Amino acid sequence: MAGSEVENARCFLKYYQTGQIVKDFPDAHRGEMKRTDVRVGLFGLTGSGKSSFVNTVSRCVEGKDMELAMVQSSGAEGTVILEEFGFGGEGTDKPGFRLLDTRGFDILGEDANKEMLAILNGDIRDGQFIDRGKSIKTSMLGHDYQLSREIHVVLWFVKGTDPRLESGTYQSHMQFLRMQLLNRAMKTLTIITHDDELQRKGCTEQQRQDIVELARQITGSDRDQTYFVTNYMMEKPFPTERVQQVLDIVKIALNAAEHTIRMRQSKRKQHNRMVNLSN
Ligand SMILES: Nc1nc2c(ncn2[C@@H]2O[C@H](COP(=O)(O)OP(=O)(O)O)[C@@H](O)[C@H]2O)c(=O)[nH]1
Ligand SMILES: [Mg+2]
Numbered sequence: 001m002a003g004s005e006v007e008n009a010r011c012f013l014k015y016y017q018t019g020q021i022v023k024d025f026p027d028a029h030r031g032e033m034k035r036t037d038v039r040v041g042l043f044g045l046t047g048s049g050k051s052s053f054v055n056t057v058s059r060c061v062e063g064k065d066m067e068l069a070m071v072q073s074s075g076a077e078g079t080v081i082l083e084e085f086g087f088g089g090e091g092t093d094k095p096g097f098r099l100l101d102t103r104g105f106d107i108l109g110e111d112a113n114k115e116m117l118a119i120l121n122g123d124i125r126d127g128q129f130i131d132r133g134k135s136i137k138t139s140m141l142g143h144d145y146q147l148s149r150e151i152h153v154v155l156w157f158v159k160g161t162d163p164r165l166e167s168g169t170y171q172s173h174m175q176f177l178r179m180q181l182l183n184r185a186m187k188t189l190t191i192i193t194h195d196d197e198l199q200r201k202g203c204t205e206q207q208r209q210d211i212v213e214l215a216r217q218i219t220g221s222d223r224d225q226t227y228f229v230t231n232y233m234m235e236k237p238f239p240t241e242r243v244q245q246v247l248d249i250v251k252i253a254l255n256a257a258e259h260t261i262r263m264r265q266s267k268r269k270q271h272n273r274m275v276n277l278s279n
Contacts, residue, residue: 016096032265
């Protein structure tokens, strides 16, 4: 039974096409859904497990045992790269969703803020290097939405075993991102990684709840939008329950993203109507 459930979830994601969950997009432009792929932004400090998650999804959806995203890599000083990884849409000419692996936001400041915004707005694409010295043309308000380019849902990664969680240094660190997500009404799921290490340390239920609460103070996600995850490690066994858990989280993220797309299409339509009325 469990095996077929996991197989169904895997199959769903492998063939997933944008719009398949919500289905009804009354305010979409003609052909828009066919052109759009869901863009899932992975944020979080270096070492929180974002790149490992890309590889974990690849393993769970496609059964691939290889490193797509470079784990534990740090960008050269002053440089940030955004990497996109397409999944789903098997048999069609475009992926159904993309995971956008970000890095380099450990350094605070105006430049880092601009980069985060540019990624959220879709002004930085795959493999593009960001020269921190140069200005990036992006809206600080995030009003000029380009639906097919911007991010539709955020997975915010927190390392469950990170001692900085307790000290509270995290909270202020990514407040800018939190504000931006709030302003955009962006659905955010909190992913607490290194669950295997927590289990190995004999973490109690109470301690887990405390970690959820600490993570919530950083990301603002509710408890029911917070998930513990163990990432897949090359050549290590990865039990079916863990596969199922990862597939479930991806599907929840896609659902949220489709709702974002539908909401923004409706907002766009309302906006255009207002503009027409005032002309
Ligand atoms: N034990 C364990 N190690 C993990 C987990 N997720 C990531 N790691 C390790 O943590 C380190 C940082 O992971 P990485 O994916 O590069 O983090 P990123 O900087 O956010 O992309 C690597 O050595 C990973 O192997 C996990 O769930 N459990
Ligand atoms: Mg990384």
